[in-house]
Amino acid sequence: IGEIRRFLRDDNPVKVSRSLKENAYKINKARDSLTKELGREPNLQEISEAIDLPVEEIISSLEAVQLPTSIHETLYQ
């Protein structure tokens, strides 16, 4: 069991927050270029294929760069 873990784990210290932000940057770039190319908003599937990132990762990544919502106005000012 310990071996599976060692095999799969490359002890990469990258933090989740950083990798999500990098993905979000790629997603937004792909969104812009696909919008020009297709002449319409791309759907999630098209973006996923263009940058080879599962839809699941796209959802998590977009959240990482979410604009502050109104809840911040009262709670974090």
Added chain:
Amino acid sequence: MDKIVRNQIKLEFISIPENVGLARITIAALASQLDLTLNDLEEIKVATSEAVSNAIIHGYRNKPAGIVKLIGSLYEDSIVIEVIDEGVGIADIPQAMQPAFTTDPERMGLGFVFMQSFMDEVKVESEINNGTRVILTKKLEGAGIQKAVS
């Protein structure tokens, strides 16, 4: 004729601000089972955030002891999101939904405006001291159910 539910989830969480993002991401994951644009997805996320933050800020007056319930239902051509709290309730619903109306002078009173502009239908049920239920519907014509995401 009743519509066929394709998928249904229920999420319950304690009323702390961290969970606004969590609720938003869960609903986004559900919505992404339909074939949507990022625009549609963002609109659904903003509307969900506004309803969930209202439950936390107004319903439970920012106290972390409350439970917020979120029910998401996916139909062939629409998504329905219910946000339920058992908080203070709303005295006058039509007034609360007016643009710029707020009971908190530090806020802008635009939450319901966002919900109404981003969703096709916004229904509010509320009873003083019993809580509030907001039902948000967005039609996603031609979206079609996608193949399994997992």
Added chain:
Amino acid sequence: MDKIVRNQIKLEFISIPENVGLARITIAALASQLDLTLNDLEEIKVATSEAVSNAIIHGYRNKPAGIVKLIGSLYEDSIVIEVIDEGVGIADIPQAMQPAFTTDPERMGLGFVFMQSFMDEVKVESEINNGTRVILTKKLEGAGIQKAVS
């Protein structure tokens, strides 16, 4: 001494394969409220997926009529994930947890092996015809609670 729960969520969903991904995203969103490495998050996601797919495939024998419950609790230095079904149950738990044991010749019998290698503790409670509860714990020393993610 009891540990202090920092956050707790409950997710219920119908037993269809699309919801494995949904459960994984929701647990990832909860776990991300701690400041994790990609490795830790990946391990939590794989373990959650294995337990949830077991509930759907084995517990409910791939029938979509079942409800899977997921409870996620965040402590200062650990995350606990419970996956609950009310399905067929497991006759012999130690046997089911053996590497390569499976009741489905098409499968590899490695789900519990993954759960055990990626999490610090795996507890299984089960009763025939009453269902199964899998409790996964991962310690995240030094992860520390992040500031609000929302």
